[in-house]
Amino acid sequence: MSISLVLVPAAFAAIAAWQAMRPEEQTGAGGLVVQHVQTRMRDENLLAAALTDTQAVVFRTDDVIVAEWVNVRAEFHRDEMGIWQVDFTGNVDAERASEIVLAIDRAYGGQVQRAVLSRLRDRAPEAGMFIESETVEDDQSVTLVLGQGA
Structure with a gap:
């Protein structure tokens, strides 16, 4: 028995996330303009790693989480549902905030x-399976074919 899994890159999901964003602009203290944006991100460690991937200097x-x-400058804080919200300050408008x-x-x-692939690789043997093949496509989707061990 084989199982094929296709992990689609986030670029496709990003379009939906962008459509869900509702940047709100507000003038803060001293005339500082702040852009508020809701994200779909939940995991703190993955968020920090993603920020580093975008060449941000990150500290907590x-x-x-500040990037x-x-x-x-972006300050990420959790809402009541545990989803990160971000407030941008500096040289940023709604368009730039959306791009970021x-x-x-x-x-x-x-x-x-990468985290899902790592878990699959680690857990396949526990489930009596092995990776028959792994293919990374041009769009960064990954196809894993798992075989059942003897």
């Missing part, structure tokens, strides 16, 4: 894909 406090790029979130979302999806 107790409840906040800094040239002239842009899409880049983070793609990187986050890549991190999720």
Whole structure:
């Protein structure tokens, strides 16, 4: 028996995430413009790794993940459902905030894909299976064919 799994890259999912974003602009203290954006991201470690993938300098406090790029700062904090919300400050408007979130979302999806692949590789032998083949396509989708051990 074989099982084929196709893990689609996050680029396709990013379109849906972008459509779900609702950037809200607000003027903060000292006339500072803040863009508020909701994300679909939940895992703190995958988010931090994704931010690093986008060339951000990342640091954490107790409840906040901060990412800094040239002239842009993002502060991620969780909402009541555990989903990360992000506030952008600096040289950023709604369009730039959306571009940054899409880049983070793609990187986050890549991190999720790598984590799932790692778990599949680790757990296949426990389930009496082995990886017959693994193919990475041009669009970064991965096809694993698992075979059942004797």
